[in-house]
Amino acid sequence: xxxxxxxxxxxxxxxxxxxxxxxxxxxxxxxxxxxxxxxxxxxxxxxxxxxxxxxxxxxxxxxxxxxxxxxxxxxxxxxxxxxxxxxxxxxxxxxxxxxxxxxxxxxxxxxxxxxxxxxxxxxxxxxxxxxxxxxxxxxxxxxxxxxxxxxxxxxxxxxxxxxxxxxxxxxxxxxxxxxxxxxxxxxxxxxxxxxxxxxxxxxxxxxxxxxxxxxxxxxxxxxxxxxxxxxxxxxxxxxxxxxxxxxxxxxxxxxxxxxxxxxxxxxxxxxxxxxxxxxxxxxxxxxxxxxxxxxxxxxxxxxxxxxxxxxxxxxxxxxxxxxxxxxxxxxxxxxxxxxxxxxxxxxxxxxxxxxxxxxxxxxxxxxxxxxxxxxxxxxxxxxxxxxxxxxxxxxxxxxxxxxxxxxxxxxxxxxxxxxxxxxxxxxxxxxxx
Ligand code: NAP
Ligand code: HSE
Numbered sequence: 212x213x214x215x216x217x218x219x220x221x222x223x224x225x226x227x228x229x230x231x232x233x234x235x236x237x238x239x240x241x242x243x244x245x246x247x248x249x250x251x252x253x254x255x256x257x258x259x260x261x262x263x264x265x266x267x268x269x270x271x272x273x274x275x276x277x278x279x280x281x282x283x284x285x286x287x288x289x290x291x292x293x294x295x296x297x298x299x300x301x302x303x304x305x306x307x308x309x310x311x312x313x314x315x316x317x318x319x320x321x322x323x324x325x326x327x328x329x330x331x332x333x334x335x336x337x338x339x340x341x342x343x344x345x346x347x348x349x350x351x352x353x354x355x356x357x358x359x360x361x362x363x364x365x366x367x368x369x370x371x372x373x374x375x376x377x378x379x380x381x382x383x384x385x386x387x388x389x390x391x392x393x394x395x396x397x398x399x400x401x402x403x404x405x406x407x408x409x410x411x412x413x414x415x416x417x418x419x420x421x422x423x424x425x426x427x428x429x430x431x432x433x434x435x436x437x438x439x440x441x442x443x444x445x446x447x448x449x450x451x452x453x454x455x456x457x458x459x460x461x462x463x464x465x466x467x468x469x470x471x472x473x474x475x476x477x478x479x480x481x482x483x484x485x486x487x488x489x490x491x492x493x494x495x496x497x498x499x500x501x502x503x504x505x506x507x508x509x510x511x512x513x514x515x516x517x518x519x520x521x522x523x524x525x526x527x528x529x530x531x532x533x534x535x536x537x538x539x540x541x542x543x544x545x546x547x548x549x550x551x552x553x554x555x556x557x558x559x560x561x562x563x564x565x566x567x568x569x570x571x572x573x574x575x576x577x578x579x580x581x582x583x584x585x586x587x588x589x590x591x592x593x594x595x596x597x598x599x600x601x602x603x604x605x606x607x608x609x610x611x612x613x614x615x616x617x618x619x620x621x622x623x624x625x626x627x628x629x630x631x632x633x634x635x636x637x638x639x640x641x642x643x644x
Contacts, residue, residue: 214243217530218253220286222302223293224264224273226399227316227343228255230515231290231522233266242523246531250523254280256293265515281305288529290522291315292343294403300324307331307339314525316343316518319407322416322432325423338529343521345417346371346494349510350524355424355498362500364425365466368635371417373492373513374401374408375440375460380490382448383457388440400492400513411439411475414462422464422473425498428547430464430473436552438476450562450601451479454590457487461635470550479560481636485509553610557633558587560603561612563619564628567598571624575600578622582615583607597626603634 219235221228232252235242243249252272260273280286281302291303291313299320303313308331315321320328321341332339342352346369355364370376374395381391392409395401407413415437422430440460451458456479465472480487485507489495494512499505511517565571579586588603604612609631616629 215248215530217248217250217288218285219250219526220280220283220289221252221255222280222289222291222299224255224257224268225292225403226265226515227292227518227522228290229264229266229268230519231292232268234516234519234523236266238523242527246527248527248530250288250526250530253286254283256280277302287311288526289313290526291317291320292518292522293317294319296320296323300328303328303339304331307337308335310335310337312338312340312529314340314343314522314529316341316522318344318413318416318420320344322419325420326429340525340528341420342525343518345420346496346508346510346512347373347514348517348520349494349496349508349512350521351421351496351498351508352424353524354506354508355421359498359500359503359506362498362502364498364500364503366499367418367421367425367462367464367496368486368499369418369421369462369496370459370486370489370494371421371462371496371512372408372411372414372460373494373511374405375411375414376489376494376512377492378409378440379443379448379458379460382443382445383452385445388443395492398492399515409439409441411437411460414460414475418462418464418473418475421462421496422466422471425464426466426471426545426547428471428545430471430547434471434473434549436474436476440477443477447477447562451560454479454560454588454601454603455482456480456560456634456636457482458632459486459489461486461633463633465550465555466547467550469547470554471547472550472552472555474552474555476632478633478635481634484635484637486635551610553613554608556606556608558604558606558636559584559612560601560632560634561616562628562630562632563600563602564594564626565598565600565622566624566626567593567596568624571598572600574622574624575619578618579604579615581618582611584612584615599628609633 378391415435461478495509
C-alpha cells in the first residue's frame, strides 16, 4: 500500500516542539505501519531561528513569519506548542476556521478559550485535540472521553503539575526550593514563566479541563480556587512527614449533586495513599465514578519527549481515524452550578502557634467546637517558648474551619500562625475524601 505523505506545521519549536520533530523522525516507520501515513515537520514558527535546538530541523523549516504556517493550504494538520493565550489563540482560531485540525499542548488556551475554539472547530468540521495539555504523557483525556464515558465520574483528584511535585520531592530530600526550581527549569519541566507553575495557575487550568471533560459541563477557570507552593517551607514538609503524611500540591474536582467544586492547593496526603508516592516530575490522576469505583493513572507529567508522545498520539488519531474529534457536541452539555467554596468538606491539618501555658488548649478546643470542628489528632511541639500545635480534624466544611481559625487569630494567646491544609488519608469510593 502506498503511504500518504502528511506535512505537519508546528507553532513553536522549543522543548516540546523539537521533541515532536525528533519523535516523528525516529518513530516514522511505526506511525506509517499503524496508520499508512508518514508525518513530517514541514514548517515551524519560532521567534529566533538562530537559537540552538535540541533536535535540529531540516534547513528551511524554521520561520518567523506566522503566515508561512497559517496560510499554507498544504498544512492540513498543525500542532500548537508555543504556549501563551495570544497570539496562540488567534493562530489556532484561524486554522480551525479554515477547516484545518489542530493539536495543542497549551492548557491555558484550552481552559480560557476552549468554548470558543471548540465551537469554531465544530462549525468547520476540523478537530481540536488537547491530550498533551493535561499531565503530558498520561492519556487521561482519552480515558475520560472514550473509555470512561458512561461511568459518571464524580471526583478527580490529582497531582497535575510536574514542576511543583519535583520541587516538593526535592525539599523532602533536604534541598532548597530555589535550587529545585532552577533544576526543574533546566530540565524543561517548568513553563516559560514558572510563575504559572508555582502559583498553582498551571494546575488550575488542568483541573478546569479535567472537570469539564469528566463532568460533561463547562467548568470555567475562574471557578478554581488556586493556591500554589510559594509559601511552603521546609518545616511544612517536615511536619507532614512527622504525621506520616507527605505534602503535595493537589488538584481536586468534586461533583456533588448538581454542584461542582474545583480547587488546587497544598495538601497533606497519608503515606499509604497512592498519591503520596508520586515523586519528582511524575503526575497521577485518581478518578472515582459509579461504575469504576476508582482508577489511578500515573506517569511522566512534564518534559519534552513525554509531552511530545501525547502530541503525536493526537496527530496520529486525526490522520488515522475518521469523523470529528470529541468535545465538539456542544448542545448535549449539561449546566452545573459552582458549589460555594466554604461548603466543601474534608479532614484538615491545622498549624497553630500559641502561648505555651495552662488553659490555652481549652480555649482552642472551645473555638473549634463552636464551629462543630472535631479534633482527631493533636501533636504539640515546643517552639522558642511558645507551642506549635499540629492538629488533624475530622471531616468539616472549609467555611467552618476558616471561621474557627478567624476566632483563634483573635485570641490573646495566638502567636502569629493559624493555617489549614486539607488532608487526604483514605481511599475507596465511600471512605475517600
Ligand atoms: P518553550 O520551550 O518555551 O517553546 C516555545 C516555542 O514557541 C519556542 O520555539 C518559541 O520560539 C516559540 N514561540 C513562543 N512565542 C512565540 C511567538 N509569539 N511567535 C513565534 N514563536 C513563538 O515551551 P515548551 O516547554 O515547549 O511549551 C510549549 C507548550 O507546551 C506550552 O503551552 C506548555 O504549557 C506546553 N507543555 C509543556 C510541557 C513541558 O514539559 N515543557 C508539558 C506539557 C505541556 P523560540 O524558540 O524562537 O523562542
Ligand atoms: N510546566 C508544566 C508542569 C508542564 O510542570 O507540569 C506540563 O504541563
